[in-house]
Amino acid sequence: MFSGVAKALLAGVLVAGTAALGGCGDHGEGVAQARAAEAAKGTDAVPVEVAKATRRAVAASYTGTGALEARAEAQVVAKTSGIAMEVFAEEGQQVKAGQVLVRLDSDRARLQVAQAAAQVRKLEANYKRAVQLEAQQMVSANDLDQLKYDLANARAAWDMARLELSYTSVAAPISGVVASRDIKPGNFVQINSPIFRIVDGSRLEVTLNVPERELAKLQAGQSVTLAADALPGRTFEGTVDRVSPVVDTGTGTFRVVAAFPGQGDLHAGMFCRLSINYDQRADALVIPRAALLEDGGEPAVYVARDGKAARTVLKLGYDDSGWVEVREGLKEGDAVVVAGKAALREGSTVQVLDRDAPAQADAKAKVPAAQAPR
Incomplete structure (x- = not known):
């Protein structure tokens, strides 16, 4: 039915179609392989969060714990025996030195x-x-x-x-607050028996036993910040009152006494945490403490550079409120890994995540549909 030319043309069309289909198959296979390679590459990359080394003020401090104590405290005792005819003070009452508390027969x-x-x-x-x-x-x-x-x-x-x-007139030896009373009118009082305890709360102290390596750093007059467990969210300022120059050979510590004004919300007996600031640097290069590796070796971090993790050894300085000063090993702007570092090794491929992305996504999700941008 077809002429020779027609048959030749039809054969050429069939060959061209077959070649075209073969070419399309090769192209599709190449795209799939590229995508698979890209997916494999993405799977090998460790997702991490980073923070940049920046500059800020840091302070060097020594922290410790202790209990507040009244600087002056007196146990009032009877110097003679007799029946208590009158009692003039109650617990919680403010008394002055020389004030009569009890009158005996x-x-x-x-x-x-x-x-x-x-x-x-x-x-x-x-x-x-x-x-x-x-x-x-x-x-x-x-x-x-x-x-x-x-x-x-x-x-x-x-x-x-x-x-x-x-x-027979028992007087207060110091001024302060009556902390306890162990006598009632009509009681027989034995000589030298304690009947009152008076605490002078106008000045409170905390005694710290500090390791001897801090001896050269701490001295009288330095500022102290106090936080009491009983008063969460509040801090109080005081000073180092005195520093013992003698180190206890048994414990390897020396005594530091910090003083705070009383007559407020602080009371003797409260457990508290103290921070003594002894130095400050106004423009220090710092990184978050969370970036430091916890492998038991010398201080180091992973730095994200060109999609790779590089373990970098550091020389550290002061440690202040979650920030660590870097003296050597980093420069300003270096991206240190703060999350995901446990899965890293030297040269690991990293995928830096945007820590603000979830918050931004949540914020967008909360925008009403009527206010969403078009």
């Missing part, structure tokens, strides 16, 4: 004072007459000396009786 002591006073008056009269008689040589020098001695003893006994009488 004083009848016996008053009688002893009167008796001693009478004895003194009698001996004074005898001594006065003896002096006159001695001038007339009617009394010997020995008798006059004996009367003088007896008078001195009587006066001492009178002073002792008056002192015992004063002990």
